[in-house]
Amino acid sequence: MKWETSSEIxxxxxxGFIALSLGLLTIIFIDVWSGFQIIFPLLFVFLLLFYRKALWKIMLPFYVLGIVLALTIPALESTDVEYVGIINSGSYRYYRSSRGYLLDYEYYIWHQYKNDVELILSRVREEPKIGERIWxxxxxxxxxRYPFYRINVQDYGIIPPDKIHYISNxxxxxxIYSMQSNGINSVLPFSVFFGGAIDMERNLEESVRNVGISHIFAVSGLHVSLLYLLLRWILSxxxxxxxxxMIITIGALGFYVLSTGPAVSALRAFxxxxxxxxxxxIDYKQSTFNVLGLAGIIMLVVSPMIIVSVSFQLSFLATSGILLMVNTFDYSRMSFLKKAILVGIGAQIAVLPISVATFGTFSLLTIPLTIITVPLFVFPVYLGTLMVFxxxxxxxxxLAQIMARGxxxxxxIFEKSVLGLSKIIPAFEINEGWRYPLALSVSLFLFCSFMFFFRHSGQRP
Structure with missing residues (x-):
């Protein structure tokens, strides 16, 4: 058998991103199980990569780097603290903050804490907003569970944001004011444009989750790419x-991504x-997988604990599944419908083990509804919102009011359809005791199917 050299990869x-992820999980896994459902698909990818001897030289240093990064994550004791960070999600009393600092009472020195922290406010005087700094x-x-640390807040205050966050806010x-003043009262357009930053009503949120299309409300590559292409066209x-x-467009995109929290999926896409x-x-060509891997490495180096965030796992696995489909099949001869179906299948298959282990539900409507709702709901609502603005x-x-009415x-129509479909075809509920064994079985099946396909297609994995 002829082995590839590292220069041929x-x-x-x-x-390296996969090896770095496994290195982090190796150490973090010893401490706590919650959040490690991603280890199922990654283990089989790891085995697949070790099938090729040339990859060892690449994987080993990144695997060691992951272990080192995991060992540098600070362990915090239960004690009274003061904390300053930036709100990236949440509402009412429950928030999540990132890029923060903790006060060392012994030396009165502020120490940086890169990972997210959950905040529970004992009372709400002034409601914090996404992107605001909070003490x-x-x-x-x-x-x-992720983010592994929670602060039960007794007192808090809002700190004026820096210039970059001020502009995004x-x-x-x-x-939001433009949408509301022109007659948009439904919460759905806000959720499409800003992701989970604005919560839907509980019954609608549960219905969206039951039919398996929660992902269309996560600001991701689809949303960021649409805005990127629109800005590029306007500037051209x-x-x-x-x-x-390209430089002006990427700068404008940065402010939009910050306005979403930033959401993990939006940050990855950006x-x-x-x-x-x-x-x-600089006219330097790179493979799409390489660019995705470098983005993942950067995010893990900056915030190692994010590897156990479900949002991070779903975002990178879905994107990897889509890229695998695109690189496996000849898209140039396919119709738009076939492309949409394959992309949907690729994303859903890739995240299936995580979805089973984390949420314990599976819906037969996920793929068909994704194919229908993206062009008929997400595209017009997202682009329409920009046009109203x-x-x-x-x-x-x-024109703004006509667009807003549309x-x-x-x-x-979307809300009524989802509420109706969730009652007619409910999601399959998986018993909690079966979630992890089933997730492992699904990962094993997908891995064997993947190997079988490539062996009989004449391609090498």
Missing amino acids: SSPLFV VAGEIERIN IFRENL LLLIDRKLN LVLLLYTLFSV IFDIFKIKP IEAISN
């Missing part, structure tokens, strides 16, 4: 140079586009 950084005082405690508030009309066009832009500016800026009120009508 087309996506070494993606391989809290309370007791920190360990919890058995202004954009967010102005867009102004005859701006291609490289300058990093991929940022790296793609940098490589394009643009028309409002240029004081073209009649968005409201589409949202109402």
